[in-house]
Amino acid sequence: MSSHIKASKLEKQGTVLKLYGLFVFIFLYLPLFVVIIFSFSPTKTIVGMSGVTIKWYKELFQDKEILKVLLHSIEVGVSAVTIALIFGTAGAFFITKVRFPGKGVFRALVMLPFVLPGIIMGLTLLIFIKNLNIPLSMLTILMGHVSFTTPLVMFQVSSRLQRMGPSFQDAAQDLGATPVKTLWYVTLPMIRTAMIGAALLAFTVSFDEIVISYFLTGTWTTLPVYLYGMLRFGLSPKVFAVSGLILLFSLSLILLMTRYIGRSAEEVRVKR
Amino acid sequence: MDKIKSRFDSPRSYFKGIPIVVWLLFLVVVPLVFTFIMSFYSSEGLEIEKTLTLKNYKLFFTDTIYPRILFKSIRLALSVSIISIAMAYPLAYMVSFKMIRGRNLLFMMCIIPLWVSYLVRIIAWRSILGNRGVINSILMAIGITKGPLEFFLYNKFAIAITLTYICIPFVFIPVYTALEKIPKNIINAANDLGANEFHSFLNVVLPLSLPGLITGFIFSFIIALGDYIIPQQLGGTQGIMFGNLIYSQFGFAFNWPFGAALGFILFVISVIILGLTAKFGSTEGGFLGE
Numbered sequence: 001m002s003s004h005i006k007a008s009k010l011e012k013q014g015t016v017l018k019l020y021g022l023f024v025f026i027f028l029y030l031p032l033f034v035v036i037i038f039s040f041s042p043t044k045t046i047v048g049m050s051g052v053t054i055k056w057y058k059e060l061f062q063d064k065e066i067l068k069v070l071l072h073s074i075e076v077g078v079s080a081v082t083i084a085l086i087f088g089t090a091g092a093f094f095i096t097k098v099r100f101p102g103k104g105v106f107r108a109l110v111m112l113p114f115v116l117p118g119i120i121m122g123l124t125l126l127i128f129i130k131n132l133n134i135p136l137s138m139l140t141i142l143m144g145h146v147s148f149t150t151p152l153v154m155f156q157v158s159s160r161l162q163r164m165g166p167s168f169q170d171a172a173q174d175l176g177a178t179p180v181k182t183l184w185y186v187t188l189p190m191i192r193t194a195m196i197g198a199a200l201l202a203f204t205v206s207f208d209e210i211v212i213s214y215f216l217t218g219t220w221t222t223l224p225v226y227l228y229g230m231l232r233f234g235l236s237p238k239v240f241a242v243s244g245l246i247l248l249f250s251l252s253l254i255l256l257m258t259r260y261i262g263r264s265a266e267e268v269r270v271k272r
Numbered sequence: 273m274d275k276i277k278s279r280f281d282s283p284r285s286y287f288k289g290i291p292i293v294v295w296l297l298f299l300v301v302v303p304l305v306f307t308f309i310m311s312f313y314s315s316e317g318l319e320i321e322k323t324l325t326l327k328n329y330k331l332f333f334t335d336t337i338y339p340r341i342l343f344k345s346i347r348l349a350l351s352v353s354i355i356s357i358a359m360a361y362p363l364a365y366m367v368s369f370k371m372i373r374g375r376n377l378l379f380m381m382c383i384i385p386l387w388v389s390y391l392v393r394i395i396a397w398r399s400i401l402g403n404r405g406v407i408n409s410i411l412m413a414i415g416i417t418k419g420p421l422e423f424f425l426y427n428k429f430a431i432a433i434t435l436t437y438i439c440i441p442f443v444f445i446p447v448y449t450a451l452e453k454i455p456k457n458i459i460n461a462a463n464d465l466g467a468n469e470f471h472s473f474l475n476v477v478l479p480l481s482l483p484g485l486i487t488g489f490i491f492s493f494i495i496a497l498g499d500y501i502i503p504q505q506l507g508g509t510q511g512i513m514f515g516n517l518i519y520s521q522f523g524f525a526f527n528w529p530f531g532a533a534l535g536f537i538l539f540v541i542s543v544i545i546l547g548l549t550a551k552f553g554s555t556e557g558g559f560l561g562e
Contacts, residue, residue, distance in 0.1 A: 014370050021366040024359045028385050028440065031396035034406055038399055091292030098285045108550070110292065112300055115491075116542055117498020119515050123522060123535045124303035127310050130528075147299040154292065201387070208389040211501060215522065224391050231505065235399055243392040250388050257387075258380060 032247060039237070039244035056241035066226070066242065073223040076138065077206040080145035081153075081199050087146070088153025089195060095154070096161040110154060113147040118211030121147055126215045136218030144212040149202035156198035160191050197260030204253045208246070304539070311533035320528060328533035338517070338534075345514035348428065349496035352435045353443075356492045357485065359436065360443035365477075368451040379448065386441035394505050397434040401425045401506070426508025434506055435496045442495065443488030450484025450554060451477070487553035494542055514538065 042053040060066055095107060113121050125147065129140050168190065172182040210224040217225050227242050312324040332338045367378045385393070400406045401424040408420040424430065454477060462472035500515030507513070518538065521531025 017362060017366050017370060021363050021370075024363045024440070025381075027359065027437070028382070031393060031400060031437065032385070032388065034399055035392060035396045087291045087295045090288055090290075091295070094289040094292055098281050098288060100281075100286070100289075108546075109296060109300065115494070115546055117494055117515070117538065119498050119500055119518055120535055120539050120542065123518065123531060124307045125299070126522065127307050127528065127532060128303035131306055143299060146295070150292075150295055150299075204387050208391065210391050211499075214501070224389065227391060227395075228501075231395070231398075235395065235402065235404075239395060240399070243389070243395050246389045246392050250392075251384070254384055254387050 035240060035243045035247065038235075039240035041237075041240075056237040057244070059238060060241045060245065063238070066223075066238075069221055069223045069226040072138070072221065073207055076141055076145055076222055077203045079142055080149045080206045081202045083142075083146050084149035084153045084202050085195060085199055088150045088198070089157050089191075091150070091154040092157035092161055096158045097166075110151050112151075114151045118148075118209075119215075122212040122215030125212070129216070136216060136220075138220050140216040140218070141213050141220070141222060144216045145206045145209060148209070148212065149206055152202045152205065153195070153198040156201070157191055157194050160194035161187075164190055193260045197257055200253055200257040200260065204250055204257070207253075208250065307532045307539075308536055310529050311536045313529040313532075315527040315529050318526065328530045331530065332533060332537065341512060341517050342514050342537075345497055348432060348435075348513065349493045352432055352439055352496040353489045353492040355432070355436045356439040356443045357447075357489060360440045360488065361447055361485065363440075364444050364448040364451055365473075368448055382444050382448075383441050385437075386445075390438065391501070393437060394434060394502055397430070397437065398425065398505060401430050401433075425506060427510045428507070430506040431503050431511055431513070434502050435499060438499075438502070439492035439495055442491040443485075446484040446487040446491070446554060447481060448484075450481040454480045483552065483554035487549050490545055490549045490553060494545060498538060498542070 039056060040052045040054065042051055042055065091110065095103065095110075100106075121144065125140070125144055129136075129143070134140060164187075168186050169182050172186045173179070177185065208224055209222075210228060213222055213225050214228065221229075223242070223246070227239065227246075230236065230239050230242070310320075311328055312326070314321045314323070314325050314327050363382060367375060367382065371378055398405070402408070403420040403425070405424070407424055408417070411417045411421065412419075458480075459472055459476055462476045463469075467475065498515050500513065500519045503511035503513040503516050504519075507516075514534075515538075518531055518534045521527045521534060525531075
């Protein structure tokens with residue numbers, strides 16, 4: 001085979017692959033666009049859509065119930081993230097800095113709430129809280145959210161700690177810094193962006209969570225659980241407007257997140 | 273320093289472990305133990321009888337309907353995982369090998385759907401497949417059909433397509449991470465030795481990306497196996513999956529001990545499958561690490 005033919009064949013293969021990639025890409029994004037278009041459609045349909053309206057969004061902001069559950073979601077998200085940051089960061093130090101036997105098993109156990117099907121976390125927590133006679137409330141939803149946000153924070157922070165290595169802390173201590181000073185002036189500034197990124201990620205996941213929350217919800221509900229209830233009456237324009245709002249909110253959080261996640265500690269330091 | 277040589281650190285450093293151990297006990301281990309114990313109770317009307325019995329597990333294995341639903345869910349989860357790989361692997365390969373500019377942006381765009389609300393994505397598919405949905409509207413507008421076709425929604429196909437949609441990023445991430453880690457000079461060496469792209473893919477790239485592929489497969493399998501919201505929303509009468517069976521025990525069926533037993537069966541299956549990831553898959557480049 002001459003190299004000329006080979007090259008053109010390669011290019012052709014590349015084209016087929018790229019077309020296929022484009023198809024998958026459309027598959028990934030088209031549904032999201034459909035939701036957005038529906039939320040602006042005055043006629044509840046897409047075909048023969050006449051004009052664009054923000055009527056449904058306006059209605060949304062007059063709906064006291066929706067505003068209330070939106071606030072609930074933010075409350076649960078912020079509380080869950082705060083608790084997860086404390087537990088997760090401490091856990092990250094524990095798992096990277098302290099040697100103990102059975103670390104592999106421990107790591108796997110901590111990951112469970114994130115890798116198990118949500119239904120298992122939901123039902124085990126439900127059985128647990130019923131046995132303790134805790135009534136379904138914000139507290140029970142919060143428990144569910146702390147269960148999966150904590151490993152998220154822990155693994156973000158521990159992978160940052162691992163990549164940093166111990167040399168910076170060792171240097172600080174050799175120069176006479178106390179452990180507290182080392183933590184405050186050396187370690188924390190280096191893991192700060194990992195913590196912010198993890199917090200944003202955890203909040204995004206918490207804000208959208210339904211599988212676990214659905215088990216742990218009584219009368220005090222979050223936005224996704226409320227939206228799920230709305231679906232019983234079909235896809236109303238209001239459902240699309242809430243969806244559009246959630247989409248916008250999630251996307252902004254993700255964009256903010258990309259500024260913090262996946263950046264190495266070194267890069268952050270050099271920038272400063 | 274002799275501290276480094278010992279297997280254990282100073283006792284004081286174990287205080288760091290207290291918060292995470294408390295979290296682990298209260299939100300993971302103890303609830304699982306409670307569930308395990310409850311799976312040996314039985315339900316008498318609205319009361320839970322607290323004498324230990326194997327009744328629930330016996331019921332599961334003797335009544336053919338329950339294993340049948342489990343196998344139906346396993347089959348569905350297998351198809352979803354396979355389709356997800358068929359869609360995500362080429363995409364990851366393309367982004368990793370065929371893109372020179374804008375690779376990071378493309379990568380981000382491939383995983384953004386992962387963090388977009390799960391419920392909104394379900395609503396999206398309902399609005400595409402539903403009676404007044406996009407497909408029906410288009411078919412009616414161009415005159416192929418007169419009334420709305422109902423067979424798009426409320427069947428296994430609708431569940432599978434939505435689950436696949438959810439699972440694609442979960443396959444894409446580990447596969448892409450595995451592909452990115454393959455040293456480019458190995459591929460160049462294969463090409464210099466006369467392998468064309470297809471052969472170097474088959475003999476070099478695919479085997480080296482296999483751990484990522486297995487991780488992706490297992491993640492999507494577990495997501496598809498345990499889901500109950502999607503079958504509820506898009507499955508109709510065909511859509512009673514194992515997850516729905518479990519959920520209904522806590523809802524209208526009101527048989528918590530049986531639900532606990534079913535939940536524990538799903539837990540054991542999941543742990544076995546996740547154990548396979550630890551053995552054959554890659555834990556790096558997961559969704560939790562940076």
